[in-house]
Structure formats: C-alpha cells, structure tokens
Amino acid sequence: MKIPFKIKAVQIRQALLCLFVLAGQMAFAQQSKRLTQNWEYLKGDLGSVWEAMRPAKPGSSESVPLWSNVILPHCFNETDAVDPKVNYYEGPGWYRTNLKLENPYNKGRILLHFEGAGQKTEIYVYTKKVGSHVGGYDEFTVDITDAVEEFKKDPLFKSQFKGLIPLAIRCDNTRDLEMIPSDLSDFNVYGGLYRYLNLVYxxxxxxxxxxxxxxxxAQGKQGQLKITGRFYNPIGLNTANVNILVKDPQGKTVFTGKSDITLSSSDQVLWTTKLNKPALWSPERPQLYSVELTINAQGQEYKHIEKVGFRHFEFVQKGPFMLNGKRLLLRGTHRHEDHAGVGAAMTEEMIKTEMKMMKDMGVNFIRLGHYQQSRIVLQECDRLGILVWEEIPWCRGGLGGDVYKQQARRMLTNMIEQHYNHPSVIIWGLGNENDWPGDFTYFDKEQIRTFMKELNDLSHKLDKTRKTAIRRCDFCKDIVDVYSPSIWAGWYRGIYQEYKEVSKKEMEGVNHFLHVEWGGDSHARRNAEEPEKIINRLKIGGEADERAGDATFYGGDARFSKDGDWSESYICNLIDWHLKEQETMPWLTGAAYWPFKDFxxxxxxxxxxxxxxxxxxVERDFTKKEAYYVFQSYWTAEPMLRISGHNWPVRWGDKGEQKVVKAYSNCDEAELFFNGKSMGVKKRNSQNFPAAGLRWNVVFNEGKNTIKVVAKKGKTVVTDEITxxxxxxxWGKPAKLTLEKIAEDKDTVTLEVKLFDANNVQCLEAANYVSFELAGDGKLIDNQGTSTGSNYLQMYNGRAIIRVTKNKGKSVVSAKSEGVPTVFINL
Known part of the structure; x- marks a missing residue:
C-alpha cells in the first residue's frame, strides 16, 4: 500500500506506531503522525502572533527576535531548572512551523492532538486563533480544518508560504495562583511543548x-465488557454503521458485533457482552485484550483500537490489598516527568527505558506524582504489569477561587476519561499535601473539605470501578477511599526502626491505608563509615511525619534530613530496614518509595x-545508585548480586580495625573472597538486618583490596567483584585541590577533582562545594542535575567529577572551592 505522506527510513518505526496506536490499521485511510521536526522556538513573548508570521530575510533588521531550531518534544527549562546561578524561566515561549497537509478524506477533518503542553497554550493558524487550553498535563485536541480552508483563500498561501500552512503555538508557564499546581510544589512547573504533538486526519x-x-x-470466572462510544461529528451526520471486534491476548477473536446507530452528541452504549473465564491481567501476567471499533459514515471508514484488561481488586478494610482474589503486596515507587538535559520533554524511548528499569527493580505499583502523565507511561504500565495511582495536580498552596476549582474539575474529568481503559489504573488521586498553605492570605479547612468531597463525588460518578485517594491531608482523610499519611521514619523525623509501629498506628485510623512517599535523600557516590552517628541527637518516640521546615537545613530538632550525611550508605540501611519490615506486616496493602529517579x-x-x-x-540520567540493588534483592526473582561499594573507591579507618562488607542479593547463600581468601558462607535471611545476613567483618589491608562474592540460588551461580x-x-583541614583527567572517550573527557590537607592526605569525609568553569573551545557537560553533571555541587568523599566536550579544540578547565587555591587543567 502506498503511504500518502513521506517517511524517512529512520522514522518508519515511529510513524507505524503512530498509525497503529492513534489511527488504526494501515488498511484504513485515517492518518496520524507526530510533528517532531522543522520547529523554531522563541523564548519570551511577541507583540502579536503576526510577528511569528511576517516575512523577513535572515539577518535583516526585521528578522529579530531570533528564533532557534528545536525538535519536539521540547521544554523551556531543559537546563535552567538545575542551573545553580539562575531561577528557572517562568514565562511565555513561542513555537512555529509550516505544515504540509494531505488529508486523504473528502470533507474530512484536520486535528492537532496535544499529549500535553505547559502550562497555558494558544494555537494559531496564520494569525487566526483556533484554540487554547489551560493545564500542563491533560491531553487536548484542536480542530484546525476551517481555519486551514480560510487561509488557503489568502494570496499569501501560495506566494509567501508556498502551499504550506503556518502554525504558531504560544506556551506559558508564568506563575499564576489561580492555576494548579502551586509554585510551592516540590517540582518545577515546566513550560513548552514537552509531550508529543500529533497531526491527525x-x-x-x-x-x-x-x-x-x-x-x-474475584474468582475470575465471569467477565463482562461494556463498550461506550463518544463520536466526533462536527457537521452533524445522522447515522453510521459500527462494527466491534474483541480479540484475546493471543489475538483470537472472542466477540464481534455490527449495528446501525443514530449518532448522538452524548455517549452511546454500543455493546455489553459476557466472557467466561477471561484471561486475567496481573503484574505477573499482564494479559491485554484488544477492542477494535470501526465506524462507517457516508462510505468513509475510521478505526479505533483500545487495549483493556480484566482484573478484580479490593482494599480490605484495615487489611491488605487483593488482586484477582489473592493478596498482593504493592511494591511501589513514584515518577516525575523529568530527565537530565531535557526537563519534562522525555522521548518515548526515554520513558520506556525508565519504566523497564522500574519493572526490573521489582516494582508492581507506581504513584504518578503529582499530575496526569504521558499516555506512553500508562501504556507501558499496562504492558509491563504495573498498577497505578494517578492524580491531578492539586498540590500545596491552599484552595483558590472559581477559576482554580474549574480547572481542577476539568483536569480530573480529562484524566479519568483519557486513561479510563488502562487496566493498570486502580486509584484516582484527588490531591497531595492539601494541608500545606501559602498561596493565599486565607486557609480554610472547611472549604478544602467541601471541594475535596465534590471531587470525590465527581470521580465516582465518572468511574465507579476505581478508588479515590489523597496523601497527607489528615483533615480530609475520611472523605476518600484510600489514605496515605506522611510517614518519613528516619528522615524528616525519628529513626527508621519506628517505621512499623508508626505505620500500624496510622493504619488503624483509616479504613484503607496505603503508604506512599517514604525514603530519604542521598548524594550519589557519597558513602560513610558511620552513617548513623547522629542518632544519639535525635528525638525518638513515634513521630515520623514531615512538618513545616523539615526539608530545610535550618532550625528545629536534629534530623537526618538536616544533620545526616546524605550518604548512599545511610539510605541503603533505611531502605533495607523498611523492606524487611514490610515482609512482616500482614495487614499492609503496600508502600511506594519516593521517588524512582532524582528530579x-x-x-x-x-x-x-x-x-x-x-x-x-537512580540519578536524573538513569545512573543507578546502590539503593536500586537493595530493592532488587527483596523484590525480584531472577538471581542477582551486588557488593555494596561499587562507587566507594576509598574506605578509611584505623589499622587492624574490622569493617563490614555487605552484599545485596536474592540468592539463598553467598561466599566472600577477600583478597583471595574465603571469609565463609552466609545464608540469606530477610529478617537478619542489614543486607539480609549477607555481611562479613573483615580487616582491610592498607592500600588495595579485592572483594569478590559468589552467590547461589538453586543451581544458578552469580558473582560480583570490586576493588x-x-x-x-x-586528614586535617582541607588545604589544596588536584584536578586530573581520569578518562577520555573520543571527544569527551572525564575530569576528577580531589581535596587534600597540607600533608597530601585526601579528606575522605569532605563535603565542600566545588565549582567548575571552562574557557576555550570546549563545553562543560553541566546543568544535568546529576553528581557528574553539575558545575557547582558538594563533593562526595572529597572528590567530584565533571565531563567536558572538547569540540576538537583547546580549553582550560578550573576547579574552585572556598578556602583553598583554585586549580587548572589544559585540555
């Protein structure tokens, strides 16, 4: 079959995916393609849309302001969100392109389908405004058919634009208290066309x-499938023929239906059918059915395909979570749409990589914080078998007026309708930390309760099958179906050993308890010999919540978030304890670690x-921290092994002092070989903390030590080895820096700075800030938000790493830390 638009070879896979997912099979004429190429972007505002359209020769005085070439998806804040020298940009930005339109349908429609854009969006065909949207996370569609036909009558269509249609889009993430989410939220309110934009015929x-x-x-014996349609019929045709085809996970047709219908402006129930013993969807076997609807009107056919899954779930009152009649401990994490170098503009490949990493860690549940996320995320959750709590961005700040409330209603409606068919979704979240004031001069708990009740009722009206939930708003916890309090044992309050006690107390105060958000910060590559040395300074006694100011480094009681070392060593212990306790809490529905990736x-x-x-x-660029492997050791079945310390090159202590070597593994037993000598076999026992008993006390030789562990699970043997x-x-007071090249790959150089005292002893607990600068042809690979991609950061154990692109030229790189001389290196 001839494809009616040109596709480069490298784009075939992407184009086919769009054709199948968004527009059906190739045998039908409808088309959908992603508009990724040939875009220009302008940071800032224009006097009017005409400035984006007026003709000007490049380099002339009329060509300013200057536009830059970009590829979609694109985020205003791809690097400035983590630039330590500036506040991230909040304001308008413009995009423009020229479209070649080839609609295969006679009298068909031309649509722009936005998968998400931040935060307020206006769309123009030439100078005519054709649509607008408020909200950075829900999908929306704009019909540009009439505006296109109108512009084709303009002489400029052929003269200036050579038969192409000029399109301009204005995005704006300016601070606005009457818009959700609040700028007090603990994440960036990004701007831009940061999700895919599709041209649809x-x-x-x-x-x-x-x-x-x-x-x-619950027994999986009797299934029912109810199919309801909402049709787009802008010119008001009266009748159509509808065909339904349902296929099981193996592609076998299990139901067909045909009928003539009278088209209505409201939703229409098309079919209800029963299926005996349907294949069930679960994290272990995420089996998906296909529902294919074909509508024929006036000889033109349109096909739409949805994936669905049959599963039964229940939150037992003051008890566990049940899926398909059996208890399932929800082993979860969280996700923000955020990545190094691109901000919110994650590509499909990046999203799939992230979701696969979660599944490989053993995740079977995810809370999408704190907004509706890309359709690709939900598709991957369906495919991989990850249950979902998805929520609207009513997050912090209080409650605004009518415009504010209407946006929340609209976003809740859109989220539920747009993600209704995903079997992975079990919870619609109505808010997060709504007890957090700050945006308004008033804070009225009763007004918040009233609006929360309204959203709860709206959610159940739109979807009677899913539960509602919120996190951390105790004065609303009786409104929703499922509640998560604030429990940060061992981070913002108390010690992690109090986790089970505090959780049980909170569980007894609600009908359905689910613990989302726990954990703590860790500066990647930082380790500690005594990660819990501040414990004697802590206030202990059953308090494990987060309160105002706890996330800062100022005031209040001693706490790990303020006074701890932020080491990977400590966080691994905290996670290890939580996971071993969760295995002994039969009433626990589950818990979700906050978050999967730094953001x-x-x-x-x-x-x-x-x-x-x-x-x-994991870091913002997918680099795994040690904690990833702690989760794997509890949550995965395939044999794995990880010696703790891969990113800890130098340990320290007294001569002859015993040190602990830990290995994280799901194997039955493990043997340590230290400097070639067996240190014995240890049996794994999840309740033997830390490292489930896979730990050895050894005496390190001064200088180099080799550490090898061999683990067995049944007949499978896995090994790991580090130096x-x-x-x-x-060491004494920091006195000098060194800066040297430690790796080179083609045009990229890796540099490491180290901090020493006056006697050339490395300061292995130093956490001094260091800044990098470059002069010359090269460029620092910085503003990535990672431990090796920032031009200003704290050292980890007296060292820090930065990478440089040489651009085939010469450069000088400097490293500077307060109180010691600056050092330089020539590249």
Whole structure:
C-alpha cells in the first residue's frame, strides 16, 4: 500500500506506531503522525502572533527576535531548572512551523492532538486563533480544518508560504495562583511543548472517546465488557454503521458485533457482552485484550483500537490489598516527568527505558506524582504489569477561587476519561499535601473539605470501578477511599526502626491505608563509615511525619534530613530496614518509595546538587545508585548480586580495625573472597538486618583490596567483584585541590577533582562545594542535575567529577572551592 505522506527510513518505526496506536490499521485511510521536526522556538513573548508570521530575510533588521531550531518534544527549562546561578524561566515561549497537509478524506477533518503542553497554550493558524487550553498535563485536541480552508483563500498561501500552512503555538508557564499546581510544589512547573504533538486526519465522523469497561469477579470466572462510544461529528451526520471486534491476548477473536446507530452528541452504549473465564491481567501476567471499533459514515471508514484488561481488586478494610482474589503486596515507587538535559520533554524511548528499569527493580505499583502523565507511561504500565495511582495536580498552596476549582474539575474529568481503559489504573488521586498553605492570605479547612468531597463525588460518578485517594491531608482523610499519611521514619523525623509501629498506628485510623512517599535523600557516590552517628541527637518516640521546615537545613530538632550525611550508605540501611519490615506486616496493602529517579525542584537550592530532590534510587540520567540493588534483592526473582561499594573507591579507618562488607542479593547463600581468601558462607535471611545476613567483618589491608562474592540460588551461580583502597592516614583541614583527567572517550573527557590537607592526605569525609568553569573551545557537560553533571555541587568523599566536550579544540578547565587555591587543567 502506498503511504500518502513521506517517511524517512529512520522514522518508519515511529510513524507505524503512530498509525497503529492513534489511527488504526494501515488498511484504513485515517492518518496520524507526530510533528517532531522543522520547529523554531522563541523564548519570551511577541507583540502579536503576526510577528511569528511576517516575512523577513535572515539577518535583516526585521528578522529579530531570533528564533532557534528545536525538535519536539521540547521544554523551556531543559537546563535552567538545575542551573545553580539562575531561577528557572517562568514565562511565555513561542513555537512555529509550516505544515504540509494531505488529508486523504473528502470533507474530512484536520486535528492537532496535544499529549500535553505547559502550562497555558494558544494555537494559531496564520494569525487566526483556533484554540487554547489551560493545564500542563491533560491531553487536548484542536480542530484546525476551517481555519486551514480560510487561509488557503489568502494570496499569501501560495506566494509567501508556498502551499504550506503556518502554525504558531504560544506556551506559558508564568506563575499564576489561580492555576494548579502551586509554585510551592516540590517540582518545577515546566513550560513548552514537552509531550508529543500529533497531526491527525479523520473522516467526517470519527471516534472521540471509546470507553471499554472490563470487569470480572474475584474468582475470575465471569467477565463482562461494556463498550461506550463518544463520536466526533462536527457537521452533524445522522447515522453510521459500527462494527466491534474483541480479540484475546493471543489475538483470537472472542466477540464481534455490527449495528446501525443514530449518532448522538452524548455517549452511546454500543455493546455489553459476557466472557467466561477471561484471561486475567496481573503484574505477573499482564494479559491485554484488544477492542477494535470501526465506524462507517457516508462510505468513509475510521478505526479505533483500545487495549483493556480484566482484573478484580479490593482494599480490605484495615487489611491488605487483593488482586484477582489473592493478596498482593504493592511494591511501589513514584515518577516525575523529568530527565537530565531535557526537563519534562522525555522521548518515548526515554520513558520506556525508565519504566523497564522500574519493572526490573521489582516494582508492581507506581504513584504518578503529582499530575496526569504521558499516555506512553500508562501504556507501558499496562504492558509491563504495573498498577497505578494517578492524580491531578492539586498540590500545596491552599484552595483558590472559581477559576482554580474549574480547572481542577476539568483536569480530573480529562484524566479519568483519557486513561479510563488502562487496566493498570486502580486509584484516582484527588490531591497531595492539601494541608500545606501559602498561596493565599486565607486557609480554610472547611472549604478544602467541601471541594475535596465534590471531587470525590465527581470521580465516582465518572468511574465507579476505581478508588479515590489523597496523601497527607489528615483533615480530609475520611472523605476518600484510600489514605496515605506522611510517614518519613528516619528522615524528616525519628529513626527508621519506628517505621512499623508508626505505620500500624496510622493504619488503624483509616479504613484503607496505603503508604506512599517514604525514603530519604542521598548524594550519589557519597558513602560513610558511620552513617548513623547522629542518632544519639535525635528525638525518638513515634513521630515520623514531615512538618513545616523539615526539608530545610535550618532550625528545629536534629534530623537526618538536616544533620545526616546524605550518604548512599545511610539510605541503603533505611531502605533495607523498611523492606524487611514490610515482609512482616500482614495487614499492609503496600508502600511506594519516593521517588524512582532524582528530579529537579525550585525549592531546594542548597542541596548537594542544587535544585535537585535527591531521593531517587537512580540519578536524573538513569545512573543507578546502590539503593536500586537493595530493592532488587527483596523484590525480584531472577538471581542477582551486588557488593555494596561499587562507587566507594576509598574506605578509611584505623589499622587492624574490622569493617563490614555487605552484599545485596536474592540468592539463598553467598561466599566472600577477600583478597583471595574465603571469609565463609552466609545464608540469606530477610529478617537478619542489614543486607539480609549477607555481611562479613573483615580487616582491610592498607592500600588495595579485592572483594569478590559468589552467590547461589538453586543451581544458578552469580558473582560480583570490586576493588577498594583503604586509608589509615588521618586528614586535617582541607588545604589544596588536584584536578586530573581520569578518562577520555573520543571527544569527551572525564575530569576528577580531589581535596587534600597540607600533608597530601585526601579528606575522605569532605563535603565542600566545588565549582567548575571552562574557557576555550570546549563545553562543560553541566546543568544535568546529576553528581557528574553539575558545575557547582558538594563533593562526595572529597572528590567530584565533571565531563567536558572538547569540540576538537583547546580549553582550560578550573576547579574552585572556598578556602583553598583554585586549580587548572589544559585540555
């Protein structure tokens, strides 16, 4: 079949995906393609849209302001969100392109389908405004058909634009108290076309929404599928023919239906059918059915495909979570749409990589914080078997007026309707930390309760099958179906050993308890010999919540978040304890660690990596921290092994002092070989803390030490090996820096700075800030929000790493830390 638009070879896979997912099979004429190329971007505002359209020769005085070439998706804040020298940009930005339109349908429609854009969006065909949207996370569609036809009559269509259609889009993330989410939220409110934008061709009648409600009893014996359609029929045709085809996970047709319908402006129930013993969807076997709807009106066909799954879930009152009649401990994490170098503009490949990493860690549940996320995320959760709590961005600040409330209603409606068919979704979240004031001169708990009740009722009206939930707003916890209090044992309050006691107390105060958000920050590559040495300064006694000011480094009682070392060593212990306790809490529905990946935030400028929330188990560029493997050791079945200390090159202590070597593994037993000598076999026992008993006390040799562990699970053998140096010399006051090249790959150089005292002893507990600068042809690979991608950050154990692109030229790089001489290196 001839494809009616040109596709480069490298784009075939992407184009086919769009054709199948968004517009059906190639045998039908409807088309959808992502508009990724040939875009220009302007940071700032214009006097009017005409400035984006007026002709000007490049380099002339009329060509200013200057536009830059970009590829979509694109975020205003791809690097400035983590630039330690500036506040991230909040304001308008413009995009423009020229579209070549080839609608295969006679009298068909031309649509722009936005998968998300931040935060307020206006769309123009030439100078005519064709649509607008408020909200940075829900999808929306704009019909540009009439505006295109109007512009084709303009002489400029052929003369200036050569038969192309000029499109301009204005995005704006300016601070606005009457818009959610609040700028007090612990994440950036990004701007830009940071999700995919699709050009869609449809016939005169097409499918706007297809709601496929798949239900099954707890025993999995009887399933029912109810199919409801909402049709896009702008010219008002009266009748159409509809065909339904349902296929099981193996592709076998299990139901067909045909009928002539009278088109209505409201939702129409098309079919209800029963299925005996349907294949069930679960994290272990995420089996998906296909629902294919074909609508034929005036000889033009349109096909729409949805994936659904049959599963039955229940939150037992004051008890566990049940899926398909069996207890399932929800082993979860969280996700922000945020990545090094691109901000919110994650590509499909990046999203799939992230979701696969979560699944490989053993995740079976995720809370999408704190807003509706990309459709790709939900598709991956369906495919991989990850249950979902998804929520609207009513987050912090209080409650605004009518415009504010209407946006929240609209975003809740859109989220539920747009993600209704995903079997992975079990909870619609109505808010987060709504007990957090600050945006308004007033804070009225009763007004918040009243609006929370309204949203709760709206959610149940739109979807009777899912539960509602909120996190951390105790005065609303009786309104929703599922509640998560604030429990940060061992980080913002108390010690992690109090986790089970505090959780049980909170569980007894609500009908359905689910613990989302726990953990703590860790500066990647920082380790500690005594990570819990401040414990004697802590206030202990059953308090484990987060309160105002706890996330800062000022005031209040001693706490790990303020006074701890932010080491990976400590966080591994904290996670290890939580996971071993969760195995002995039969009433626990589950818990979700906060978050999976480090992400940027405007409210944490003083963190070791400025403007980064560093609680992730992977860095912002997918680099795994040690904590990733702690989770794997509890949550995965495939044999794995990880010696603690891969990113800890030098340990320290006294000569002859015993040190602990730990290995994280899900294997039955493990043997340590230290400097070639067996140190014995240890049996794994999850309740033997730390490291489930896989730990050995050894005496390090000064200098180089080799550490090898061999683990067995049944007949499978896995090994891991590292080298660590041991330093017994004690260091004094930091006195000098060194800067050297430690790796080179083609045009990229890796540099490492180290801090020493006056006697050339490395300061292995030093956490001094260091800044990097470059002069010359090269460029620092910085503003990435990672431990090796920041030009200003705290050292980890007296060292820090930065990478440089040489650009085939010469450069000088400097490293500077307060109180010691600056050092330089020539590249």
């Amino acid at each position: 449809t016939p005169q009648v097409s499918v706007d929404k297809l709601f496929a409600l798949a239900e099954v009893d 940027s935030t405007p409210v944490r400028p003083e963190n070791p990596v400025p403007y980064m929330n560093q609680k992730g188990v 660590q140096y041991y330093q017994t010399a004690k």
